[in-house]
């Protein structure tokens with residue numbers, strides 16, 4: 015009996031699967047047991063054909079057992095270990111040490127890349143065993159430090175290596191220090207929009223969720239896309255997390271420290287957004303982990319979809335349940351929502367008349383106070399600049415994203431140092447109680463806050479939101495104490511009055 | 515129940531008769547009781563068969579008595595054209611309604627000012643109307659009359675209440691039918707600090723033809739009418755035309771040319787309405803007092819925030835907005851040579867003081883006063 019290591023995925027984690035192969039006499043047949051899905055069952059055709067391409071004939075009754083028996087196995091990840099086990103059983107090679115094999119076989123013996131290479135590499139590192147993966151997976155595996163991985167082009171090459179007749183290329187680790195942020199578009203590519211840019215800088219600095227409100231053509235989407243260019247670069251640890259998620263759905267490595275940007279359409283299914291489904295995939299919110307989740311046409315989203323986003327946005331992870339148990343995916347995202355000011359989109363526009371009736375506008379605005387909006391700290395209204403206004407901005411050179419990013423990184427560092435005793439890393443994460451207790455306010459700021467709270471009829475939550483944002487503005491300036499101007503500026507990002 | 519009250523209630527329930535019919539009826543030396551005792555006589559006064567059968571049904575089922583009982587139990591007063599407390603300016607109007615249902619208290623003084631405009635008004639008009647009504651209430655104590663609809667009407671009522679004044683909403687439904695439903699809370703406040711009035715019997719649902727009729731009552735009640743913002747085809751313009759016929763004083767808030775939203779109000783100015791170009795000036799005229807006496811010199815500093823004066827930048831931003839109307843942050847930072855953050859800091863502070871407001875996506879404007 016032959017025993018070879020393979021993996022299966024549960025959530026974003028790889029689990030070891032022991033592939034046992036037994037061959038007995040009789041007519042040819044292959045049976046696979048141990049909760050294989052359809053794709054695993056198809057492995058028998060691919061394995062037999064690719065072995066035949068190397069001149070290895072498979073005869074007799076082949077039994078493949080995948081252990082542990084109670085864990086479902088999915089996809090074509092197990093082609094390679096099954097083929098290796100069979101080859102060993104047939105006397106073509108002898109495995110001298112424990113190893114993990116990962117790859118899908120083509121009929122001619124080529125080894126194709128599969129999803130899950132990063133989790134597999136992490137598992138191999140943990141088990142201190144070598145990993146054999148398709149060369150197509152090398153860029154992502156190269157990111158994992160301290161793993162002994164070998165790049166495999168085809169089955170022949172692998173068998174030669176295992177026989178000691180040839181040597182596979184060992185994957186060299188890529189030095190992540192060379193990676194940079196290359197996100198597009200750059201803030202300096204966007205004409206004007208000083209207010210929105212400033213608000214996004216604050217959002218990036220304190221990890222505050224944002225709602226962009228503006229008429230069609232005001233450039234909300236472009237601004238949202240530009241946000242990731244001012245966010246701090248992914249740290250090495252975050253880079254691995256992001257790659258881990260991308261790897262589990264088979265997305266390739268981006269070769270930068272860009273934070274993910276994922277856009278969700280309001281017609282998307284709950285499975286596409288939150289994850290799950292029969293083949294259990296992470297949703298867009300997980301693909302946006304450590305980056306930006308953009309909800310365009312926010313008011314068109316179904317209420318239940320928004321409800322299902324609330325918990326993951328708050329907790330930073332999402333639990334997807336299915337019959338065989340539940341799986342947890344990470345979902346720490348910066349939420350950027352965008353919407354029109356009214357159903358026709360032109361309310362408050364100086365040129366286009368709004369065609370909505372008051373009742374339509376009212377109904378629309380009810381949607382804007384729906385679920386998840388209480389998680390939004392910054393409301394930014396984006397003007398649609400007229401051609402005359404744009405002309406006036408001609409020749410004005412805006413700040414580059416990289417310059418803004420520097421300020422953001424400094425502000426983040428300050429927050430991390432301040433909140434680490436409580437286990438938080440940024441102002442947006444802070445619970446309301448702690449926020450009120452720990453933000454030191456001089457007496458003039460206190461009176462100012464009291465004054466505005468009553469004149470603007472701020473609710474308790476509204477006041478906390480102002481304080482939270484003011485704290486971030488002060489951090490951007492490197493001030494220890496929140497001062498009146500910081501609070502004043504925070505007031506400019508409240509729910510916009512023209513919508514009332 | 516007095517005879518004339520029952521007679522007028524019954525006639526009013528036909529929803530097509532007004533003061534002219536009643537005068538006609540009286541000049542024939544008919545007794546009010548004949549309305550229900552011998553209704554056939556009304557046929558000879560030109561009332562259609564259809565209306566006659568409606569009237570007979572109402573008499574049959576003691577509708578008038580029950581209407582009065584229902585009014586009493588829900589705190590609604592019924593004022594007929596024969597009663598002393600019927601608003602005197604309205605009484606002189608030929609088409610005055612026979613009966614007014616009043617929920618709340620009609621103000622003692624008959625010096626009333628009407629403010630009307632479109633339901634789908636701009637943020638500018640909403641703010642201007644609100645400020646206008648509040649200042650009128652604060653400085654003159656004159657009650658504001660409007661139609662209880664969304665938009666300008668709501669701003670007028672709310673402003674008057676905020677200024678501590680009384681306000682009257684003339685409804686196109688029964689006074690016990692809150693329409694639009696969104697204004698339920700507003701109607702409750704008005705009933706407490708003013709009055710909801712209507713010529714329509716209790717439980718009358720909103721029907722499109724009710725509202726133009728309601729406009730005549732507003733025109734008849736008020737001595738002055740202000741049209742805030744109104745497109746050409748709008749109830750506000752109809753009200754203004756009625757007011758013009760009655761020889762009332764008409765004011766209109768000027769709007770930008772080329773915008774359909776204020777085409778009606780601008781057209782009224784062209785036709786002779788007085789343009790309302792300064793709130794404090796208007797209110798001074800209203801109160802017959804000097805502006806300085808009324809407002810003092812510090813009236814332009816907005817809400818006082820303890821220990822805080824406007825700093826240089828805030829003052830500059832405010833001046834820019836007062837000078838040039840609506841602006842984006844980009845415009846202001848270019849003109850004032852400030853960073854976006856500085857502009858936003860000033861705008862945030864000025865908003866908190868109520869001196870500035872967001873007038874559209876990404877645009878800011880200074881308050882009217």
Ligand SMILES: [Zn+2]
Nearest residue numbers: 356358368370
């Ligand atoms: Zn609209």
